[in-house]
Amino acid sequence: MPSPAYLLKRVDFIFKDEKDWKEILKNSINRPAHELINELISSELKGRGGAGFPTGLKWKLTAEVDDSIKYVICNADEGEPGTFKDREILSKVPLKVLTSMAVCGHVIGSKEGYIYLRGEYFFLQPELNKSIREFKDYCNEINFDFTIRIFMGSGAYICGEETALFESMEGKRGEPRNKPPFPSTYGYMGKPTVINNVETLAHCYTIFEYGSKRFYDLGVQYSRGSKLFSVSGDTPKPGIYELELGMSLVDFVDEFGDGDTKAVQVGGASGFLVPRKGFRETTIGFQGKLTGISLPTGGSMMLFNSSRSMYNVLDNYLEFFREESCGQCTPCRVGCQQLLNGIKAVKRGEKNALYLNKLMRLTETMQYTAKCGLGQSVANSFSAIVENFREEMIY
Amino acid sequence: MINLTINNKKLQVEEGTTIFEAAKLNNILIPHFCYMENVHQIGSCRICVVEVEGGKTLMASCVTPATEGMIVHTNSERVRDVRKVIFELMLSDHPKECLSCWRNQNCELQDLGNLIQLHEFRYEGAKSKDVIDSSSPSIVRDSSKCILCRRCVTVCNEIQGVGLMNPHHRGFSTFIGPSEDELLGESVCTNCGQCVLVCPVGALKEKDSTAAVWEALYDKSRTVVVQTAPAVRAALGEVFAYEPGTLVTGKMAAALHQLGFDYVFDTNFAADLTIMEEGSEFLERVTNAFNTKEKNHVLPMITSCSPGWIKFMEHRYPDQLAHLSSCKSPHMMLGALTKTYFAEKMNIDPAKLFVVSVMPCTAKKFEITRPEMFSNGLADVDAVITTRELGRMIKDAGIDFRSLEDGEFDSPLGLSSGAADIFGTTGGVMEAALRTVYELVTGRELPGIKLHIKPLSGLNRIKTAELKIENPLPAYSFLNGVTVKVAVTSGLKGAAELLEQIKNGTSPYHFIEIMGCPGGCISGGGQPRPVNDAIRTLRLEAIYREDEGKLLRKSHENEDIQMLYRDFLGAPLGHKSHELLHTVYAQRSKN
Amino acid sequence: MAKNIKITINEVAVEIESGTSILDAARQTGVIIPTLCYHKDLCVAGNCRVCVVEIVGQKRLSAACATPCEDGMDILTNSFKVRNSRKHIIELLLSEHNADCTRCYKNGNCELQKLASDYKIMTQDFIRLSRSKNYTIDHYSPSIIKDDSKCIRCQRCVRTCEEIQGVNALTVAYKGDRMKISTFFEKPMNDVICTNCGQCINHCPTGALVEKNYIEEVWDAIADKSAHVIVQTAPAVRIGLGEELGFKAGTRVTGKMVAALKRLGFDAVMDTDFSADLTIMEEGTELMMRLKRALVDRDPEVKLPMATSCSPGWIKYIEHMYPNQLGYLSTCKSPQQMFGALAKTYYAKAKKLDPDKIVSVSIMPCTAKKFESNRPEMHDSGFRDVDYVLTTRELAIMIKQAGIDFMRLEDMPFDSLMGESTGAGVIFGATGGVMEAALRTVYELVTGRSVPFENLNITPVRGMDGVKEASIKIESPIEEWEFLDGVELKCAVAHGLLNAKKVMDSIISGESHYHFVEFMACPGGCLGGGGQPIPTNPEIRRKRAEAIYAEDEGMPLRKSHQNPEILKIYNDFLLKPMGERSHQLLHTKYSPRERF
């Protein structure tokens, strides 16, 4: 257990002003590419979208592929239930994101950047276009050839997955592709592509601004830096908070819970549900052997108090997955339906409680064999809820 | 001879052959369902109806004898429509779950559907009672799939004479099985599995033990030993589309290795051991009878390697149990030895050993649950899988059986003689025993071309033979001039006949071999389908081919057996043999 | 040469080329991995997940068909995790599937059925979803029946229609659990751009897409004593039928096929090859007349190159996609329709039969012929030229139904009057066959000498690559055609509609200028047609092609104009090719169709 002094440390990097973005952009694009890459690698920044892939490595891999056309894409699809931080970033500090995209273009040798904005954020467009025009003018001023365009999604949670996003941008159904090949070699239009979450690019900006040391000092081993958390559910103060990674859940609940928190959903529907008895040994951060388990997260924290029935929670998640699955691969398309019908049958008493164990084994199969993250992560919350709240599932 | 025309093709057949047989002889196949060669033709399903010119109604070709000048159409419009309706009526009371049924792609109803090409859904009605009886360790009965073709009734009553499977009630609520509330596990069922063999659909199946075997295979802490019965290698090929009667011994061993079994032994080794034990027991009884004065000798001695037959005798002739040889069946012997002799030799903890036997027989699944089949607290054999189940496991593991190179059995329990191989067929055990006993008594080889006793081979129900003993070795001088009379039968009907003779004391024989299934183990309850006399003959010939192909032809010349006695058992019928290799029998209620 | 890498599969060390997928590597080492959405003709989709295998060290299982091997990989195709997952996936597929196999057309030849029986799915613990979904069956098209209750959504049909045919009649629609394979706005197959080529049927693993079968109607026709039922068999049927009845791919069963047809009860068994030779006479003459109008009369609106018109799938394709280029098509009917027209006129008169009583049945390797036979303009004989069209598969079913033991039949010859055929007629079944047959006759008519190729095999038009070109120089022709002296007759052959589109686009853009182009809708030509036995893949197509060319070499006559029955029909009935009666019976016109 980290020392008690290690309480929640509020941090303020992301939403700090972005007034000197021009200057950062200018001297970043004058620094050699490998230096910028090493800066990112030494900062140990990991993807904030939820997958947690080291950003430095991602840029490095794509930079190494020699191809005249490459793309930089900012993934602003943010469909994960309970997550609303990207929208805040894009409305408050859009230029940070644009700068990081330009620097990435410089590092990997790409001239085109796209922001994949989800359909539900249609109202963000006018504001964002204004910033892009402003950014474009400055780029022409320092004759740095990098254009950024917005690509609007149309309401499909699966398009948050990187290869489904490429398919969607290519005008096709958002069905994830086979991996390998990975985006760094075969991304949008078959060209090498870097695709990063909005918040990850915002953190890159911080690293280019203050150097990797300031970022590295925050957080704990394996989970460096700070993270934006979207807090919602049964909490007196829902909203967005930038906290250091590696904090323990018990501190978090003390701060944000309403005193009667029964469970916390970390990382949205595809994340992990931690019951009260698990708070003590769970920390928020990427893998690595801190005491107990640590959970990668896209930042969504939903708190449930004892008035909530976990059966309804799981029913809602499975309904969400059943509808949002792209329907391409068997384990996910049919698996979600079986899980949903299964828990309904158990609740109505048509199947006895042992059927839940069969469904648990089914989720294991889905985890091992589904083609993309959606199908693989249905198991996380299902097993947690069925294991810890079995009575609520049956009666 | 009568001449008739079928599908305007002139034919000539003997008097009395049915239309179905007449067509079959001339390469015209008429769709049929309840008819089965060598079982029965009772015309109950009406699928094989044909139109005879001049006849008012359509006639069931399997029961209508051909008459002079008959003009038959097997495919007229009327016949095809009727056939479609009958087929649909059968289907209306059949579950539409082909893909999760164990008979998928090996089911006569599916093949018929492929032929009739029915695509309408006209009749949907009530479903008959859905009873699943899995009380027996060998056979599972699922009445929802039963088509009431009554093949199992004929097999159980006429061919096996056990008389358990019978139709009950009337009209739509007719069902086939033991009586209403009786369970297979507690009935007189001998688990011989002949009903499973002839069932065209999934109504009767062997109890699946592949799950337990897979579990053991994946459990790294256990050593998994497998043994294969003599009759398996002659039929396993049929699961992989080989012609019936192809020997696949080498490929079978290779496949078992690839499946992940740690040691692949051969039940044939234990068959040689059985000959040593049973042969000595027979000699002991004969010496009591002819040499010493007490009259408490019990002859004739009956072989005891068919568990189906043993359970039948325990039910039907409880007071003749003394005639049974006290030897266990070969695969139980090998199981016992594995957990004692082999475990010691390789210093493996017997509790960690998991013995699997691949058998052509479903009754063996019952046999391993008998209380006497445990030595020092451990079950001799932990799981029995049939030839069909082994075929499925091989397919399940994605092994391309046909392209396997031949593998070998592991020593020390893998070597076997030709005499052991012929255990698989009716008359085989007797011939193997006589080869050894005759040589022990006279010092000379058994007379007869290639060591075969001609009258004992073949498929007829009861076969007898006599063997005159002249100038035996001095130890057996009292046998000089004695003619040993032996009898062999397969199928419980024949067994009942011989037992009646014993019961009223008129049995002239000294040694009787009885197998539970007609044709012996080559057509046991666990063998691939279909089975008819032609296929039995092909498998029989394959077994004899394997026997003749071996240098080692007699059980007592098997060095590993001699080493086993030297190192472990001492002498046949010794103290250790009694403890591990012999068993007792229990009297069971008559009905 | 790609460098070799070392991997182990089921603890057996193997060396393979880097980049081969795990599936191919396993196949080379004799390990079978089950697949469903994988097909040799199509790209790798990796969406059924039945072929997942475990790579030691990785938590998740990877799809064998889509994962390339890397050096030092340790692959287990049957570990505990793999077996459990595979069983679950198959059970999931079954829970959505209408498992009433006894009544399904594909019973016994369905990949899902084989998979379920190989991997012994005995438990039935998932909820039956198929009952709660209102699946629809689309049986409006004369060629194809689409039954959604049997679809496992492996998308093989969508990929076929897109990659091989470029028609895109089928697509994947909706999302999540409502995802299904459907046409534009779920319209019946008959109302969308579908060319009925049947390639989707050939690539569908289950009974979701099957051909509309007329077995019952043909049986009733045979049983009707008053009707005179005649049957014609296409060139590609005789080398495909054997596969359905126990023979290896590529076995020629011509004689047995005729014997079986006679045993089934057809009154006259004749050969489409006869009308194939007839097509060569008609089409060859038409080509000559076009060349004459182009080179001699300098007629501006003559359309060159002339395109063959014997593949109805191709005809419907060009009517949809190039409605104003129909002039390129030869006006000849397909051999099947020519035969039908003649059957109810020439044959009826010769055999003194009432045409109304004649039922003309044709056995074709193709489902598009079913559509062609009920096109409005195919009634030139006063009645419907061809009443029923059966595919090779349907014929095999009828033979089984009639209880004929096909293996033991002795060969029998075709009946007279329209049964004679030449080697040129037989090779119609392979891609490049029509071109070769035409060149053999046209070259000889023009120059009096036979085609300058060894043993008459014009090899450049043979083989399986998408577009093939050939050109023959015409020297010192006979005086009637001397305007052709020195002309280089340029021809092309395209099979598969995507290749057809390439050739058509290059013709329209003026990039290439041929004189004569052969178009076939199906890859491999008719021998790979939508009605041929399933499975069909590249090796099987090659074996069937070899069989056809072997049949050609075995025929006594090798050129269409040597066929005695053809000469007889011309001087008895048709008088001369492209004559007045030919126009009335053997030629047709085409109608432009909406593309969407």
Add this chain to the structure above:
Amino acid sequence: MYPVTELIKNLADRHGRERRNLLPILQGVVEQEKYLSEYSMIEIARELDLPASEVYGTATFYSFLEYKKMGKYIIRICKTITCSMKGKNQIIKTIEDMLKINVGETTPDGNFSLLQTNCLGFCHKAPAMLINYEVYTDLTPEKVREILTNYINKKGREE
């Protein structure tokens, strides 16, 4: 020339006629017509030289691209976990009572359609809803009634 065809022509000129411009064009049509009719899909396919079924397949994948007749204002209530915890059902009940339609239906006068949608990204101000492209958060039954009435009036004013 139907107005839709012209609209599609302009969109195609603006975005381009490649496959990757399909989605922006579809969105443009939905913005104007509120749904993709059969006719408009065929026009798009003709304009981009794409098979019609591909356009249909892609359009039906995305929940915002409706392919059935929709009202002028499309109300989308978020039904994901936090919003449904915070009383989404009452909101739906109020709207159903006001507009006399159930979820998934359109008012007879063709003004309003009521749908449910997945997470809108306003969980901290749940429950939330979209009307066409406007977001309304922290909804209470009264607030909803008030929003709807001024939509109805605004609607009235335009006529």
